[in-house]
Amino acid sequence: MKSKANKTDIKVPDKKGYFGEFGGKFIPETISSCLNELESAYAKAKQSKKFKKELDSYLREYAGRPTPLYFAKKLSKYFKLKVYLKREDLLHTGAHKINNSLGQAFLAKFMGKERIIAETGAGQHGVAVATIASLLDFKCDIYMGQEDIERQSMNVFRMKVLGARVIAVRSGSKTLKDACNEAFRDWVTNVRNTYYLLGSVVGPHPYPMIVRDFQLVIGREARLQILKKEGKLPDCLVACVGGGSNAIGLFYPFFKDKKVKFIGVEAAGFGLNSYNSASLTKGELGVFQGSKSYVLQDKFGQIKNAHSIAPGLDYPGVGPEHAFYKSIKRAEYVTVNDSQAIEGFKLLSELEGIIPALESSHAIYYLQKIAKDNKGCTALVCLSGRGDKDLDIIREYTEKSNTKNKISK
Numbered sequence: 001m002k003s004k005a006n007k008t009d010i011k012v013p014d015k016k017g018y019f020g021e022f023g024g025k026f027i028p029e030t031i032s033s034c035l036n037e038l039e040s041a042y043a044k045a046k047q048s049k050k051f052k053k054e055l056d057s058y059l060r061e062y063a064g065r066p067t068p069l070y071f072a073k074k075l076s077k078y079f080k081l082k083v084y085l086k087r088e089d090l091l092h093t094g095a096h097k098i099n100n101s102l103g104q105a106f107l108a109k110f111m112g113k114e115r116i117i118a119e120t121g122a123g124q125h126g127v128a129v130a131t132i133a134s135l136l137d138f139k140c141d142i143y144m145g146q147e148d149i150e151r152q153s154m155n156v157f158r159m160k161v162l163g164a165r166v167i168a169v170r171s172g173s174k175t176l177k178d179a180c181n182e183a184f185r186d187w188v189t190n191v192r193n194t195y196y197l198l199g200s201v202v203g204p205h206p207y208p209m210i211v212r213d214f215q216l217v218i219g220r221e222a223r224l225q226i227l228k229k230e231g232k233l234p235d236c237l238v239a240c241v242g243g244g245s246n247a248i249g250l251f252y253p254f255f256k257d258k259k260v261k262f263i264g265v266e267a268a269g270f271g272l273n274s275y276n277s278a279s280l281t282k283g284e285l286g287v288f289q290g291s292k293s294y295v296l297q298d299k300f301g302q303i304k305n306a307h308s309i310a311p312g313l314d315y316p317g318v319g320p321e322h323a324f325y326k327s328i329k330r331a332e333y334v335t336v337n338d339s340q341a342i343e344g345f346k347l348l349s350e351l352e353g354i355i356p357a358l359e360s361s362h363a364i365y366y367l368q369k370i371a372k373d374n375k376g377c378t379a380l381v382c383l384s385g386r387g388d389k390d391l392d393i394i395r396e397y398t399e400k401s402n403t404k405n406k407i408s409k
């Protein structure tokens, strides 16, 4: 029996993994059989009542679902809007990433795998994977660029505490994309017992679909919650976009509600006229990590290194489903830069006693823009994570700008 919420679903991707002209599988032949195995196992798991029941129970009892939909009274007054926050920051490990890790880890179990591998940039996905691997008794190897290891020593330590092995990648630019390549190489070699757990709605089919399906619990809950509280749907949904998983998880169950506007907020990085992490706003059509979408590239078609103060938005690509929503004008994508994100961070901390992740702070800041054009409207924001992990960055930023101010005086 289908639940009521399923009526809102749309049918993308198609059988070949395309969202309109985006997505697909652009991969070497060697990965093809790994992906086919994954695809058919996922189709079976989706039909299994036992799979769903077990996952639901862990989402509830272990991760902390459903998360509250909180009416932010003071923030609302400040912006002259009605602001609701979907509190993914209250989940175990402090962000929405655990929804996906739990879902895919249960899929790995369903497939009889014993080992999970993943790649991580800032380390947040690595921590979510290491957490679930510990819980469900998987051997766990996390690939991470040497540069990222040095920048994110706390998350590296966290993964080790949880029993995972962190493998340093010293090739290429020693960051996320190199870690991805290594993880794929490992997968092809060890697919018999190994599951590759991807962290966002990116990569070749079926990953963008699988990760979305495990994240759309955000939007399903939010839709029921807002209907209960307001008696109607919100005017707009706002979420930050790195790879795009928390945003698509929120948007997707509202797809057919044409009056609900979708706003995806990308990171513009440092400076007023920069678009350092804004793949949808400033990227070009290209193939990156096995799928067709918008990518940040230089004039020679080389992938650029993304830059944002928010570690989780530091990604040069974006999920193909967002590219599709943009192309059919179902969603609007905008940018917020580093200093604006800090403003959003301070605002929510000071007004509501909620310290948001720097990623989510991009979405909070954008409310200011919405307030200008649409006074009094109801905005539902995905608060994708909590900000404890970012306090060092905030302190460093504040000290730096204090010094600058003193010098200029």
Ligand SMILES: *Cc1c(COP(=O)(O)O)cnc(C)c1O
Pocket: 095, 096, 097, 124, 199, 200, 201, 240, 241, 242, 243, 244, 245, 246, 247, 312, 313, 357, 359, 360, 384, 385, 386
């Ligand atoms: C990783 C992360 C993001 C960005 O990832 P998406 O796939 O775009 O959701 C956003 N917010 C937080 C708190 C994160 O940890």
